[in-house]
Amino acid sequence: EPEVTQTPSHQVTQMGQEVILRCVPISNHLYFYWYRQILGQKVEFLVSFYNNEISEKSEIFDDQFSVERPDGSNFTLKIRSTKLEDSAMYFCASSIDRANEQFFGPGTRLTVL
Amino acid sequence: EDQVTQSPEALRLQEGESSSLNCSYTVSGLRGLFWYRQDPGKGPEFLFTLYSAGEEKEKERLKATLTKKESFLHITAPKPEDSATYLCAMPYRGSEKLVFGKGMKLTVNP
Numbered sequence: 001e002p003e004v005t006q007t008p009s010h011q012v013t014q015m016g017q018e019v020i021l022r023c024v025p026i027s028n029h030l031y032f033y034w035y036r037q038i039l040g041q042k043v044e045f046l047v048s049f050y051n052n053e054i055s056e057k058s059e060i061f062d063d064q065f066s067v068e069r070p071d072g073s074n075f076t077l078k079i080r081s082t083k084l085e086d087s088a089m090y091f092c093a094s095s096i097d098r099a100n101e102q103f104f105g106p107g108t109r110l111t112v113l
Numbered sequence: 114e115d116q117v118t119q120s121p122e123a124l125r126l127q128e129g130e131s132s133s134l135n136c137s138y139t140v141s142g143l144r145g146l147f148w149y150r151q152d153p154g155k156g157p158e159f160l161f162t163l164y165s166a167g168e169e170k171e172k173e174r175l176k177a178t179l180t181k182k183e184s185f186l187h188i189t190a191p192k193p194e195d196s197a198t199y200l201c202a203m204p205y206r207g208s209e210k211l212v213f214g215k216g217m218k219l220t221v222n223p
Contacts (some may be wrong), residue, residue, distance in 0.1 A: 004156075031209055043157065043200065043213040056208050091156050098209045101147055104156035 002026045004105035006092050012111045013082055021108045023092030032075045033093040033102060034067065036060070049075065050098070078103045082112045091105070117201055126221050129190045134217045135203035137183040140164075144207075146184050147176050149200040151216065157173035157200055159184075191221045 005024045013019050025081050034046040047057045050058055066078045075094075080088055089109050093102040120135045138146065140179040145164050149157035160221040163179035170177045175196060177185045186199055203211045 006156075029118075033134070033211075034208070035211075042215055043202075044213075045205075045210040045212070048209045050209075056210055058210070077122075089154075095209070099144055101145075101159050101162045102211060103159055105157045107154075109154070 002028075004092055004094055004103055006014060006090075006105040006108050008090040010109045011104065011113070012113065015084055015112055016081050017100060019079050019082055019089050019110065020096075021079075021092075021110070023075045023077075023105055024073050025075055025094030026103060027073070027090065029094035029096050029103075031055075031095045031098055031102075032067075032069070033095075034077045035091045035104075037091065037107075038088045046077075048089075079110075082110075084112050086110060087112045117203055117212050117214040119199075119201060119217050123219060124213065125218070126188075126191055126219070128192055128223050130219055131187070131189045131191070133188070134199055135183060135185040136186070136214055136218070138201075138203055140203060141181045142204070144204045146179055147211065148184070148186055149202065151198045151200055153198075160199075175187045188219070191219070193221045193223050195219065196221045 002036045044068045046059050047061045048055045065082045068076050071110045089107045091107045093107045095102045116139050118137045148160040151157045161177040166181045168179050172191050178185045198218045200216045202211040202213040
């Protein structure tokens with residue numbers, strides 16, 4: 001069964017460093033998303049991406065964040081200068097259509113020291 | 114503001130003891146309600162989509178139902194492997210953004 005994959009599973013970085021989180025969405029899906037979940041809190045929307053551009057972003061998704069689909073399969077989230085408060089689980093998701101269910105990857109645990 | 118509220122926050126059941134989880138929502142123009150299961154340290158796993166009041170979906174020991182104001186996830190004769198956090202979510206207004214509830218942590222004891 002097709003699934004969303006994410007790498008790495010765990011990333012440890014120093015405050016101020018850049019990180020890139022990678023995702024391979026389900027192959028025939030057209031909409032891609034990043035969410036995050038701080039330990040013990042709700043899953044929060046960060047950004048949606050369609051047709052090679054951002055379609056929506058949350059207040060969390062400031063200038064330190066960017067997304068890219070560098071080729072036909074990968075979808076990346078870059079955080080330019082990480083802060084302690086960026087420590088969270090980051091989930092990539094994809095859907096075949098904007099009104100359909102979103103399928104989530106296993107997540108990348110980001111720890112900022 | 115559109116909101117999703119789940120109750121209870123945590124539930125302990127004995128194996129075989131059936132129960133229901135509640136997800137209430139306030140949203141204008143429902144465009145679907147989604148149920149997910151999340152195991153510790155993992156991503157949400159899709160379970161069901163419900164689009165209209167009166168709709169029901171079933172999968173093994175789980176059945177999801179929808180009214181105009183809330184959704185229920187009924188768990189019949191649960192097993193320890195059903196232990197997880199169950200999340201409900203819905204699209205925020207006219208967007209693709211999903212708004213999640215806080216989740217309900219279910220523990221099923223053998």
